[in-house]
Amino acid sequence: MRRSAAERELAAALSSRVREWRLARRLSLDALARRSGIAKGTVVAIERQAANPSLRILCRLAAVLSLPVAALLEAAPPPGRAIERVAARTRWRTARGSEAVLLAASGERTTVELWSCRIAPGDTFAAARGDTFAAARGDTFAAARGAGELVAVVRGQLRVTAGEETAILKPGEAARVAGDRRRRYAAAGRGAVALAMAVLEGGARP
Numbered sequence: 001m002r003r004s005a006a007e008r009e010l011a012a013a014l015s016s017r018v019r020e021w022r023l024a025r026r027l028s029l030d031a032l033a034r035r036s037g038i039a040k041g042t043v044v045a046i047e048r049q050a051a052n053p054s055l056r057i058l059c060r061l062a063a064v065l066s067l068p069v070a071a072l073l074e075a076a077p078p079p080g081r082a083i084e085r086v087a088a089r090t091r092w093r094t095a096r097g098s099e100a101v102l103l104a105a106s107g108e109r110t111t112v113e114l115w116s117c118r119i120a121p122g123d124t125f126a127a128a129r130g131d132t133f134a135a136a137r138g139d140t141f142a143a144a145r146g147a148g149e150l151v152a153v154v155r156g157q158l159r160v161t162a163g164e165e166t167a168i169l170k171p172g173e174a175a176r177v178a179g180d181r182r183r184r185y186a187a188a189g190r191g192a193v194a195l196a197m198a199v200l201e202g203g204a205r206p
Contacts, residue, residue: 070105096120148179156193
């Protein structure tokens with residue numbers, strides 16, 4: 001299938017960024033593949049602009065390179081800029097209507113991502129200890145290594161479970177959720193819940 005201009009541009013940016021940061025971290029192709037659990041051929045194909053990797057693969061690469069996923073997809077900002085406009089991107093959407101929109105990321109080394117999320121009844125966002133959200137697997141979501149989340153409910157009711165502890169958050173309420181235990185997010189009422197989420201990775205702490 002022939003790629004669109006936008007797809008070619010994204011593949012070129014991804015290829016450049018993966019290679020740039022792999023070399024900056026002094027990792028060989030073999031080392032990056034081994035640490036991320038991705039086949040070496042896939043890593044090579046990405047760097048040659050010959051692959052269309054899933055979000056899960058991007059999350060694994062970003063985790064090994066200690067970057068937010070957005071840093072692999074976007075060009076570095078021009079030096080000296082104090083304010084940089086960024087474009088929101090919908091990262092995934094489910095058949096039930098759940099979706100996650102990445103609004104902004106803090107940068108390449110640290111590691112705060114701002115998301116706007118909608119969770120429909122029947123869907124669950126879940127992360128194991130040390131993980132943050134990004135990749136879809138059925139109706140459950142999980143992703144790369146991180147330190148936890150800050151969440152604020154905009155509309156609806158949110159059920160948050162961290163380890164053995166559960167809380168119900170209503171509109172206007174917020175919470176810090178540590179990343180050292182398994183977390184689950186779901187709609188607590190009959191309708192969908194809309195929330196803002198700051199995903200903390202690397203050295204950041206909620």
